[in-house]
Amino acid sequence: MTAATLRVPVTRGYRFEWVKLVSQWRIRLVVAACWIAPALFVAGVSQQATLPVDTLFGRWMHATAWAGPLVLLGFAGVYALPLLTSLVAGDVFAAEDRLGTWRHLLVAVRSPRRIFAAKALASLTVIMLMVTGLAVSSTVGGLIAVGNQPLVGLDGQLLSTGDAAGRVALAWLCALAPTLALAGIGLLGSVALGRSPMGLLLPALFALAIELAQMLPLPVAVRLALPAYNWNGLFNQPVQGKAVLISVVVGLLWAATATATAYVVFVRRDFTNLNHDAAPVRAALPLVALTGVTVLALVAAGVGTGSGIEQDKVQRSLATAFAHLYRIQTGQLNRPDVTEAQLGTSAACTRGGGQTDPVGPGNDWRCVVSWHLPDTTAVGSAIYQLDITPDGRFVADGDGPKEVNGYFLVRTPVGDAPNPLWQFDGSVELLPKG
Structure with missing residues (x-):
């Protein structure tokens, strides 16, 4: 019997990694919070006399249920989703380094490639479960507290309840692209930095850096080349779909590049070295190159080099x-x-x-x-x-x-x-x- 026939299928490895993740009390607690806390938050804020008017759609939370999920999405893109991806993807490989269990896992699975696939898929499943909980819970909270009323868009036009519901759902779907980019960066940090706590913090730190960069008067091409939560254009008539589409594509490219880089670093690792702590800094070079290529492509496509605000x-x-x-x-x-x-x-x-x-x-x-x-x-x-x-x-x-x-x-x-x-x-x- 060859060694290849003894390798554990990816599906079995995936189930094993899934059980390992959801058996952790902190993961269970966070998943439960994602499905319960947003409903309470939206319902509570919608009944307050003072609304979060400094947040996009915050001033309409008293009038329609569809403002609540958008307010939460704006908050989640800055704080919650980076922390959630750090908690899951940023620790999925580093945990094995801290516990010293790589040899046992390799003996059981017999394939670094399948180990990587199982861990990445299990992490993705947990993150998707959390994001779905945030979207569904905030919507339910708004419907219970306020009711299914039309939503005023960013161009002042009144969106029907069905139109508003569809655009809110699409906004959360578009938010998956930058979330996957953060997850890919979490996987890369977890693989490249080993037991260092920086791997766990990398998605949150990266999201903070992107948020600070978005506050600067950057050229439009540079702004769109960075993975960010850009869904505002969905709530104009006509929809500003070009910018939203570019942001989704950029987010997916970042996710694919970061995950592929993490895969290459992982399968080339020497697992006999028990003192492995970190991979070379050059693991970040593919992402830097992707940013440069994206900027050049957007400039060539006529996006422009100014702020875009005229x-x-x-x-x-x-x-x-x-x-x-x-x-x-x-x-x-x-x-x-x-x-x-x-x-x-x-x-x-x-x-x-x-x-x-x-x-x-x-x-x-x-x-x-x-x-x-x-x-x-x-x-x-x-x-x-x-x-x-x-x-x-x-x-x-x-x-x-x-x-x-x-x-x-x-x-x-x-x-x-x-x-x-x-x-x-x-x-x-x-x-x-x-």
Whole structure:
């Protein structure tokens, strides 16, 4: 009988690694928390008088169940998912180094390749279980606490309940790509750094570095070449699908490259060396090369080397969002309905009091929105102060007149209601049209 016939199938190795993972009390606790805590969080916050308005869609948590999963997704992309991938993928190989059990595992399985496949698949399964729990639990919590109501998109347009549910589900699916990239980096750190605790922390540290980089005024090509949670474009009409698609592809490329590098490092390892602590730093070179190639490819594709935030884009995005939200306010106040075409909304924006070029992110944008009402000659106008972040998201803060955007609440026939024009979120498409 040959040695090959004695090797344990990947399926049996996978089941073994799966049992090893879920038998750990910390994994069980975290999985349970992912399926329970988000529902409690969303339900609790939705009933609060003070909402997380500094978080995307946070200001709508009192109005619709579909805002809660998006608020949680924004939080999870920065904090929860990097820590979860560190806990699972960042420790799956290093644990064997700490316990000194590689020889026993090799004797039992007889194939480093199958060991790697089993551990990677088991880690992926646990991570997917956690992500699914976060999405499902937060949605259930919102539906119970608030109900199935339409969602206001980032362009001010009211999304039907079915449309909102589909886009929320798609946003969580798109978030799997950068999560898989973090998992691949966790596998690479766990393999390359051995028993060092840095392997366990690598996905969280990498996610922190990416988050800090996204806060800088980077060129669009560099921004999109890094694996990040970029799903905001799904909530515009039309959908800003190009940027979302690029982010998904980049995330999957990072996941594949990091996992393949971890595989090569693992199968080339000398398991007879009991003092193995770390692989050479060159294990990170494939990821550096991938970033450079991606940037060059995006520049060649015409993505651009600027910030992508330009005066005409800001004016167009603000005017579109204002027109849609004005119609929502009109419905609140029981006024005759008007269409966007009848309003003819436009915006004029400057930056730094006209002393700064109207391009790039910043909190010194000032815009005047103008519109017309049917059968009147007067032109309505409203002032907004804009804070635009490097990823294109902006918060428009109303600065008068008081009849339009001067107060947080508006007085409706059924009582006071939040004024949709007082302060609202929007998004500038960073990529050029076409």
